[in-house]
Amino acid sequence: xxxxxxxxxxxxxxxxxxxxxxxxxxxxxxxxxxxxxxxxxxxxxxxxxxxxxxxxxxxxxxxx
Numbered sequence: 001x002x003x004x005x006x007x008x009x010x011x012x013x014x015x016x017x018x019x020x021x022x023x024x025x026x027x028x029x030x031x032x033x034x035x036x037x038x039x040x041x042x043x044x045x046x047x048x049x050x051x052x053x054x055x056x057x058x059x060x061x062x063x064x
Contacts, residue, residue, distance in 0.1 A: 014055040016063060019048050029054065 017029035017038065027040045029052065040046045040059045052059040 014053050017052050017054045019050040022046050
């Protein structure tokens with residue numbers, strides 16, 4: 001699931017990610033079927049099942 005949002009600085013697309021687990025200030029998320037870790041300091045508290053808008057390994061926003 002991808003959004004049409006793009007970074008103003010580098011033109012990369014922000015992507016939606018589903019949180020699988022949280023460990024401190026990072027979360028394991030699923031993006032397009034692959035797992036990766038992202039920093040979640042900007043959107044805490046985060047729980048498994050939350051949907052985040054992420055860019056460059058950082059969660060920028062929690063989506064409804």
